[in-house]
Amino acid sequence: MRSRPEHLLAQQAALARFGEYALMSEDLDRILHEACRLVAEALGTDLAKVVALEPDGQTLRVRAGIGWSPGVVGTLTTHIGTGPEGLALRSKEAVVSPDLAEERRFDVPDFVKAQGVRASACVVIMGLDGKPPYGVLQVDSRRPQAFGEQDLAFLRTYANLLASAVGRLRANARLRRKADDNERLLRELQHRVKNNLQVMVAILDLQARQLRAPESRAALRSVARRVEALRLLHDKLHLSGEVDQLDLGEYLAQLSASLLSFHEGSTARVQLALEVERGLVVSPDQAAPLGLAVNEFITNSLKHAFGEGSGRIGLTLSAAPAQRARLRLWDDGQGLPVPPPKTGTGMRMIESFGRQLGSAVHWTSDSSGTRLEMTIRLRGA
Structure with missing residues (x-):
């Protein structure tokens, strides 16, 4: 006791x-x-x-x-x-x-x-x-x-x-149930957005094929390429199982390869050189303007850099100090006119995307081709 x-x-x-x-x-x-x-x-x-x-x-x-x-x-x-x-x-x-x-x-x-x-x-x-x-x-x-x-x-x-x-x-x-419900709803919304964007790409491409004027056809396909860049972004998010981050290297590599298919005859005469580092994670808010910038650069190179000849377009993505990533885009075409135009829609859009990401856009160009470089902050940095 x-x-x-x-x-x-x-x-x-x-x-x-x-x-x-x-x-x-x-x-x-x-x-x-x-x-x-x-x-x-x-x-x-x-x-x-x-x-x-x-x-x-x-x-x-x-x-x-x-x-x-x-x-x-x-x-x-x-x-x-x-x-x-x-x-x-x-x-x-x-x-x-x-x-x-x-x-x-x-x-x-x-x-x-x-x-x-x-x-x-x-x-x-x-x-x-x-x-x-x-x-x-x-x-x-x-x-x-x-x-x-x-x-x-x-x-x-x-x-x-x-x-x-x-x-x-x-x-x-x-809280877990609410988070699960929100994630499920977000995935469903993401899936629907991806499907809707895919339908938009198909409609724009169909409409472009029916147009006789080359300028109008090119304008519609330009819009279709930009929508395709966003559709691919949602597709990567959906397949990765993440709703707020994705591997930038995988996304840009797939996007670059898909862009050539939008340009009839380009695949045979223009080669794509990719060198991307995996594991560089960004948010969708960062990936979207980067994807659109890549779209504009590759599209401009295909249209203006090679004439009727052949060439190469390259994309390099690598880690940089201070939790950043460095993106380099280049072609080995005839280079930009001197002085380089600053009024083209594609270049203005790329500059705008750089400002949106808080990154300066550095251009260089000579007779050996055109090069662009951007440095962006990675997610969580």
């Missing part, structure tokens, strides 16, 4: 251990089981349990426990109108019964009698933020046992810790 100081010390130690455990664990069943084990140990009872109130508000389920026969914990249910647990929930007060043989306030459940329980004490595990109570925390003893005010204060403190743990885990679960 413990002395009173030893008894109080055991209770304080149990609370300290449980408080640490309840803050770290994400498993409610284990938290409830550990609470039962520690209170039974600290109060010197043979049994303890947590009885949870089901959503119907009338059924109680033994959610966790220590010392009970198989088939009780997790399975057994009772009605709220019977037993000390129901009385505690209805009154919102602790219910103490030092000798169940003398009890007249409630009927003792059969499974409790079968376990040889003679005394019990239970306190309510309150709900947070106006929610209904979670249930009760109860200790049961196989011998008559008096539970003093200190014992009840100990149980209430445990019940409050349990209420906080239940509230925290429920809030976390709600």
Whole structure:
């Protein structure tokens, strides 16, 4: 038999251990089981349990426990109108019964009698933020046992810790569900946008084929190429399973290769030289203007750099210091006129995309070709 100081010390130690455990664990069943084990140990009872109130508000389920026969914990249910647990929930007060043989306030459940329980004490595990109570925390003893005010204060403190743990885990679960729902909706939206962009590309290409005027046909296909760059971006996001980042190297390599197919006859006479570093991650907000800039450069090179001859267009993407990436675009064509035009739509758009990304656009050009360089900040930098 413990002395009173030893008894109080055991209770304080149990609370300290449980408080640490309840803050770290994400498993409610284990938290409830550990609470039962520690209170039974600290109060010197043979049994303890947590009885949870089901959503119907009338059924109680033994959610966790220590010392009970198989088939009780997790399975057994009772009605709220019977037993000390129901009385505690209805009154919102602790219910103490030092000798169940003398009890007249409630009927003792059969499974409790079968376990040889003679005394019990239970306190309510309150709900947070106006929610209904979670249930009760109860200790049961196989011998008559008096539970003093200190014992009840100990149980209430445990019940409050349990209420906080239940509230925290429920809030976390709600946030996870909300995040999952938002991600699912975002993926669905992303998928629909990708499909809609694909339809737009097909319509623009069909309309371009039906036009007789070369200028009008070229204008529509120019728009189609820009839409295709955005469609490919959404396609990469959808396939990667990410909604807020993608591998820039993979995206630009695939985009560059696809651009040649928009220009009839270009694939045979113009080669594409790609040298991209994988693992350089950017956000969609960064990838979109970069993709459009690549589209404009390659399109301008195909239209103006080689005439009717052959040549090469290159794209190099590499890591740069300070969490940045360096993008180089080049061709080995005839170079820009001297002085280089600053009024062309493609060049103006590339300059605009550079400003959007916070990057200067550096052009060089001579008889050996045209080169462009940009440095961008990577995601998270």
